[in-house]
Amino acid sequence: MIIGRHPLGYVVEVDGPQVLLNLHESTRGHAAGHADGVSTVGQPGDLIGVEGGSNVIVVRVLSVAFAEPREVHSRGSMGRSTPAVPLRQLRGCVIGCISRHNERLEFTAHEWRLPVLGAAAFPLSDLEVLATLGGKTGDGERILLGRDARSGLLPFSVGVDGLLGRHLAVLGGTGQGKTHFVAALLQCLARAPDARIVVFDVNGEYAPAFAYLGSRLLVTRLGKEGLRIPYYALGRHGLSRLLLPSERAQMPALRFALERLAFVEANEEGAGLVGEAKVLFDDCRAGDARDAFQAIRKLKAGGAKPAAKWPHMSALSCLSAEWYATREDRGVARRDSFHYGHIHSLVNRIRGLIEDERFREVVRVEGGQPAEGALSMAAEGARLVETVFGSQAGNPGGWSVHVVDLSRLAQDLMPFVLGSFLELYAAELFQRGPGNTHPTLLVLEEAHHYLRQLPGDAETGQHALAYERLAKEGRKFGVSLLVSTQRPSEVSPTVLAQCGTWAVFRLSNEADQRSVSAAAESAAANVARQMSGLARGEAILFGGAVPIATRIAVVRPNPEPRSADPCFGRSWKMGSDVGEESPPVPD
Template sequence: MTGTFSLASQLRAAKADAPEQRSDNTPLEDIGFVFQVAGSSSQILIDLKSIDALGHHPDPCIAMTGQVGSQVKMRLGHMWIIANIRSMVLDRRDSTRVVADIDFLGEGNEEFGTGVIVNFRRGVTRYPTPGTPIFPVSSADMDQIYAATGRSHVQIGTVYPTTHTRAALYVDALLGKHFALLGSTGTGKSTSAALILHKICEQSPKGHIVMIDPHGEYSAAFTQNGALYDASNLALPYWLMNFEEHCEVFVTSTGDDHARDSEILAKCLLAARAKNRAAEGMARLTVDSPVPYLLSDLTTIISNEMGKLDKGTNSLPYMRLKGRIDEIKTDPRYSFMFSGMLVADTMQDFIAKLFRMPADGKPISIVDTSAMPSEITSVVVSVLSRLIFDYAIWARNEPKRPILLVCEEAHRYIPNSTIGVGQSVRKILERIAKEGRKYGVSLGLITQRPSDLAEGVLSQCGTIISLRLNNDRDQAFVRAAMPEGARGFLDSIPALRNRECIICGEGVSIPIRVSLDDLEERKRPASADPSFSDLWKQCGGEEDILSRTIHRWRNQGR
């Protein structure tokens, strides 16, 4: 190791004719040198005295040099190579030095006479040799490294640890290859999602975004630039369900009985759809065809089929189906979907309002499912997701109208379990993740439990935005899905502050740690945690609160 240090001294002397400059135009000394170079993991030696000397530098980037998560640069001819420090350990042979593992991020040209990086690009074409001096990265370098380079982008925050370098998300890459927003409860996940969506809406007021909101948080954030739908005004026609979704709603039996009931439902459903005049001109009518039918027709056909049975044939499957359909028809909680007023062929109007075609300055639809019965929520999300995907397939020869589907609490709808209820929504969202970008459908997944997502879905997301994750299993899951060059950034995920995130993938030039912008109060979701200490100091009016609450409870209304 002593011989290596001597070689580094000679190399530094040979390159002293073009020293790195700092903000006050005085040369910055190198802080160490490249010790070992490998394709997957390289190492540098850093002089602790050099790091201590830079600790009070006015440039926050230079002051942070030598810490885990910071960047360093090294010169190769007229090029600079940028690397991220992943881990550090004290050199056992010399306690004044540190051995650091680094990941190479990219390279750029040197601006003549300043030492600042320009024309930065991801990836490296040449590796440095052992002994190459290491220099701090300045804020001026960071401005160039994270510059948006003319691509369509939105700015969402400030690059850590700078005070002014703006963090940009490349919109086309972000949406073209799906994205995931991850973070434990209380880390600012909902506000971060609202921030990103607001920025996209501001840039594209004629866009088409559908957001599934299971907690009713986001309606408050998009009152000005979004169309808001819930159980009171969604008016989702039941006949838009395909056969699998019909089975999830109407077939309650299990085992062999489930197969028998499903077979009867398929026969009767096809006959009910065939009674509609719209089906007369169709060359091929199936149980999945989105043709309106009357629920009363369906129950009548079931009764007629039951009447044809021999006395010895079991009529219980027919009675189960008819009873379940009658139960749903009379349950007011299901009226947003199974109302007798939803029989008309409103498919075009429904898709136009849901997909924002035209947007009319409100490019995002917020679908609040919080007041819908929990046993049918997954079917509602399945129908909406499938409509988006089916529309994209059947409109592929038309002028392109890309659609972004955002799913909050995504682990509910794409669980890692392949058994149980809700498999229809799991299948369609997995298909969108795999095939959606070919047809102009983008998927945005928001979850606090990435380890509960179906295997492989997270790896389909080209961009991963991770706030703090407290669970070790979740951290390991995200680490496995992110590119290898981001490992140094991933190690800081447990230590992130609220509203701070790591972004890796196609949507950014290189992995980046971001302090997210604040949102105006009127643009924030209603996701703030209650203050028990403050609210428990208030009293009075409890009788009226209980009366109003019980009234809504009994009437299943807001």
């Protein structure tokens, strides 16, 4: 494969996967010419080929240096002169080899195939570079992600199954090109007629990028004049995420309330059995609690009449408080303030959400008529999942991209509301079983707002497990995640560790860099050196979808999302002469 090419150097040292080459005088340590043009060979990250029998061993350049750097600066010192051409040396690391099969080039990533001393080194041809970078050298559906950042000429594409078969993480600081990269990627994927992509759009910027899809685009705005989520549709899993009950005391009380919710009527003041007076309250009021005790006993025995519609959300706090705090002692029913203290924080959380106007904009707390038939949280949850994530068997002729606009949702509520969505979806998927859901891509924008541990006592750690399980096992159930965030250090480490492919834009924060290095251990050394020096619109792509870590200039979407930089100069009407003359300094 390298016959007819002029060598640029030869191997003089082999130290494990690291090799040292002496460069020929003609190379000058900068570039090498060959039949396909000119290749750079003197910058860290460049690729060169070394003789390896019938194969080509691929070496990534780590550094280039003079063998005796002091000699370069000795001209005129004590009458000595500089050698005509100081010896240049290149140090690199073996990353794999290229072989030919049926007139097709194939790259295999490994470090065990090493060159021999004296083996000649050559520049790689464009086809060999494409094969190494994972270009289109074989069959299969592939999508273009960008071009090689060093030359700007070689296209960089990846296989769809390799990219989506395991989750994708897109990381980078604000303004570095994450949103444009995600939009361009989704535009490629949306070409498939049976694609199903759900985008959780935190800032309301993605819809313009898919307007050209027409009826294949569905945009749902969460909040007023859009989708308001019935609280009871979140079910046991979603409401547990929303209300964060402690495992020992509050979870059993909340579970009782959820199981008996369909047998009571309630308003903001209290709750009662269907057709009876409201005798259940959440304030541990003093006095005779006989009516409340009898109502709870009737609910436990299963003798209550089912309601025709869902009660107000306050029924949850009333049922939880009365079940846990009401006691009968020597024939006298009363509310025990000591036991009520164990559940008081849960009651306050429910009350706080009901009274929060921003929460009521996106979640319906008033109750209402069931979707169909008898009251069933499972049926309500299934209907909500189908509305947001599509039907179980796919939706032929329907939408391919569903943008869920979350811009009306307050950020302090996002971990709870959106986390409840994901909890509900995960529970539905696991109930269906593997292979029973149309393959779906979930795009989780600004994931640091909700894919993280929530503040609270140690017991609240349990509430992060469902979305972590979605990351760990979701692919078995037909779900792939695209996790995009500015702050990987604030995202659950478990979620990041389950991502198989990474696109890392510029990251300057040390904590964020460490989180990437920890989660992507195999590529940590090469990626960590480059993360803080990437130009805008450049990313390092590595992981299961690509053979080696590659620096690319990403493609731009067309049309673009609503994510442009603000035009301060034009908006502020700054003239071209601004700054030519300094303003007077005040006394």
